[in-house]
Structure formats: C-alpha cells, structure tokens
Amino acid sequence: MEPLHLTYTDGHVMVFDADTVLRLRRDYRIVGALEGSHPTNPQQNNYYGLPLILLPEEVALLSADPSITGLEQAQGAHSEQEQLRFDLFKDLHKRGFYITRGIKFGADYMLYPGEPMRYHSHYIVNLVDHQDKITPRQLIALSRLGTSVKKTRILCSWDSTVQQFSYVSVDWSEIG
Numbered sequence: 001m002e003p004l005h006l007t008y009t010d011g012h013v014m015v016f017d018a019d020t021v022l023r024l025r026r027d028y029r030i031v032g033a034l035e036g037s038h039p040t041n042p043q044q045n046n047y048y049g050l051p052l053i054l055l056p057e058e059v060a061l062l063s064a065d066p067s068i069t070g071l072e073q074a075q076g077a078h079s080e081q082e083q084l085r086f087d088l089f090k091d092l093h094k095r096g097f098y099i100t101r102g103i104k105f106g107a108d109y110m111l112y113p114g115e116p117m118r119y120h121s122h123y124i125v126n127l128v129d130h131q132d133k134i135t136p137r138q139l140i141a142l143s144r145l146g147t148s149v150k151k152t153r154i155l156c157s158w159d160s161t162v163q164q165f166s167y168v169s170v171d172w173s174e175i176g
Helices: 018-028 056-062 080-094 136-148
Strands: 007-009 012-015 033-036 049-053 098-101 109-112 123-127 152-159 164-170
Touching: 012 018, 018 049, 018 056, 056 080, 080 098, 080 109, 080 123, 080 152, 080 164, 123 136, 136 152, 136 164
Parallel strands: 123 152
Antiparallel strands: 007 012, 012 049, 033 049, 098 109, 109 123, 152 164
C-alpha cells in the first residue's frame, strides 16, 4: 500500500488532498471534519470543503501505522481524561464503527454503522466517570435528547476493576 502523508500544522493534523481523504475513510474508517470553505460558494456555511482536520483520537490511532507519515510532531494524550477518550475511541473503532465528533448533540462521539455518507448515526456516545452518580433528571435529559434526534444515547465508562469499558444504552419512551 502506498504511504499516506498527513500535514501537522498549528497543533492540528490536516489533509489537503481529496484522494487521501477517501483513503482514510475507506481503508481506516477515519472521518475527521471538513473545515474549509467551499470554493464555489465561500460565503455559505452549510457545507465545508478541504482541509479535513483529524480528531486527536484519530491521529493517535493512525500514528501506530508505519505507512502514515507526517505525524511525528503530533502530540499524544496529555491528561488522564484525554487518554480515556483515546482508549474509548480505539475500543469503538475496533468494534467496527465510524466515529465523528458529537458536540452538536451534547456528546463526545457519534457512531455510524457504516460510511457516514451512506448511513445515519445510530448512537450518541458520552464518556462518564465510572464513580460519578447520574441523577434521574440528568438521565431523563440525556435520553430525551437522544430520542428527539432518533438516536440511542450510550453512556461509557472505564471500569478499572475489570479493565474494560462498560456501555449502557439509554432510550426514552412514553408510557401509555
């Protein structure tokens, strides 16, 4: 396989080549986020174009592949929380999901069962501390938000006693 070259600049890993974007999606299930203005209509903000900016978790995942260059300067996780996010990302990626940012739904990640251009996201994922207590009000709010956008909320936490992530899905349904 021909090596991929990514560009690290100003604290971000960016992809400026459309063929590389396609290879990342097809061969690595890496989606990133298009951040550039669209060349034919730069004033609009509904659709974005190149460059593609990779999530830090995507960069960390790709940095293990020797056929990918340009990541030498990219920093790894700095805090325990960043390391947990990367470990969660890696675990979800191993399970076959395509993963994008979940910020517009109040989440850490969105999970897709296949290529996001062909499938809608099924899940909204939040990383929570295993020791934290979630109040009934918080649980209702999280599940209702997921239901209102036709997605299942998944609460994930690292369980250090068994050294793995626990996943709890939450849906809201009316009674009656």
